[in-house]
Amino acid sequence: MNILLTLAVIGGTGKEGKGLAYRWASAGYRVIIGSRTAEKAESAAADLNEMLGAEAVEGLSNFDAAEKADILVVSVPYSAHKSTLESIREAAQGKIVVDVTVPLVPPKVTKVQMPEAGSAAQEAQSILGENVSVVSAFQNISHEHLFSDRTIDCDVLVTGKGKDARLEVLKLVKAAGMRGWDAGVIENSMVVEGLTSLLIYMNKQYGSKSAGVRITGLKQGKK
């Protein structure tokens, strides 16, 4: 693990982003929570530091967080996806941006409805430009599991621009205590984003809150 990397979780005051920030800070990463206002980010960072018993997390505005970090993680409701990405575009140049966003369209969140670009990740790539490596991951992980120490019975499928960037994000998956798989090019992100709608539907149908997915038939070591 590269312990010198700094991660910014843009939209890190939401449940999913805050949970990921918690796990990475626990694993020794320097983590910055970003939010639209620095005050909200500082408040979320203070919560996490209390949980962690250490001053491990900092809170800044989204732009400042993005500028200061090596890898950016975007975890925002889909309605804020475009505007958030535009607001950090300059700060993101040359970096890896991990897009956690699921393009749910309420009220029909159990029906797959992809944006024009094909997926949220492709939309992000188009907004941020070719000098950024957008990698998509973590869309199928329920935030409810992130603050517990129990094993998360769900794999993380990592898709995105460039194999090196995907491998870097696979390190973050492992650091967060999950099992990840390199699942190919950014066009494959629509499957992983869309799968969230199927999991929400199945949760409702089968009376659960924790549907997840595991890949079978593969061994982690083999590459």
Add this chain to the structure above:
Amino acid sequence: MNILLTLAVIGGTGKEGKGLAYRWASAGYRVIIGSRTAEKAESAAADLNEMLGAEAVEGLSNFDAAEKADILVVSVPYSAHKSTLESIREAAQGKIVVDVTVPLVPPKVTKVQMPEAGSAAQEAQSILGENVSVVSAFQNISHEHLFSDRTIDCDVLVTGKGKDARLEVLKLVKAAGMRGWDAGVIENSMVVEGLTSLLIYMNKQYGSKSAGVRITGLKQGKK
């Protein structure tokens, strides 16, 4: 299980279709193999009857097979998808059509590339019309497993038009010895079809031939 149902496997001379036909015939269903020519269908049926040690499978032209059966299963290469559906359209009216087709676009089969309609299943629905219930299933099952008696370590996600039709297809999944899940509306099929490209990619990356997917966190009984 409704033992009086007759299943037609359109394109049943291919590996996937033939494997499914084998499993259903083993489970006691009346199965008809359909092919572009009756001769090829008869030959595949004869193979299966020899394996089964019984005269359980019949071979007919695609149209005759479709006309004689209660439920149609379409398992053809994507290049033959549209023309095959058009050729059975009249015979399919009022029936359930299970679409197994994966819209792979060679040579880039590890990259998700959905058709204009959104997915192969939606394309099928559009060709067959509103009087047919298109249900999509089995796209992630490797044909190599179908002729063995070993447990298939891969779930079947069932999406499609109408909950009753999906439940009917879930019975076929169970009869074929697999675990199935109702995964919602036909628009969700793109995820399941596309997942096949991710599994092919992961097989290559991780040195396997049998990547599959399992749903976690749900119980079958609860509905």
